[in-house]
Amino acid sequence: PRQMLGFVVPDFASQVAQAKLGLIPTRLRVGNLDAQRDFTDVRDVARAYRLLAEKGQPGEEYLICSGQPVSIHYLLTTLLELAGIKADIEYDPARMRPSDTPCLYGSFRKIQQDTGWQPEIHLRQALADALAEWLDHFQANT
Structure with a gap:
């Protein structure tokens, strides 16, 4: 939640929210859907920093x-x-990266050993929260 446009989750959540509300056609513009990344909810990140x-x-x-x-x-x-x-x-060439690593992810073992931290917020919940945020935004501004 609260991530600015220009990143995959807010870009997708924004488009999906607009499509759900009928503000845009249900045609979503995307880049490479095959890439794999490691996603962590910002609330988990803030807890890790603390x-x-x-x-x-x-x-x-x-x-x-x-x-x-x-x-x-x-x-x-x-x-x-x-x-x-x-x-x-709809695949949008402008959203494709010229050089895209197929799979990027890490291990939180060291931070867990030293601090006890591990992610708690499931990705599905983070996505639901991001979508709700964009739905609220577009409903308030239409």
Whole structure:
């Protein structure tokens, strides 16, 4: 939630919310849906920062992540399911990256060992919250 446009989750959630409300056609413009990334809810990240400030080892590097690769396709289909709509998918060359690593994810083992942190907010909940935020935004501004 609260992430600015230009990133995949708010971009998709914004489009899905507008389509659900009938503000745009149910044709969504997307880039590479095959890429896999590691998504962590900002609320989990904030909690990790707090724990690192309290218990982290100075000078050490920590990964704050879910430890799970998730396809961009999953994000889109889950948002559509949460919104209760179907959409046509339009591949937009402008949304394709010239160099796209197929799969990026990390391990939170070190931060868990040093602070006890692990992600708590499931990705589906984070997506539902992002969608609700965009629905509220467009309903308030139309």
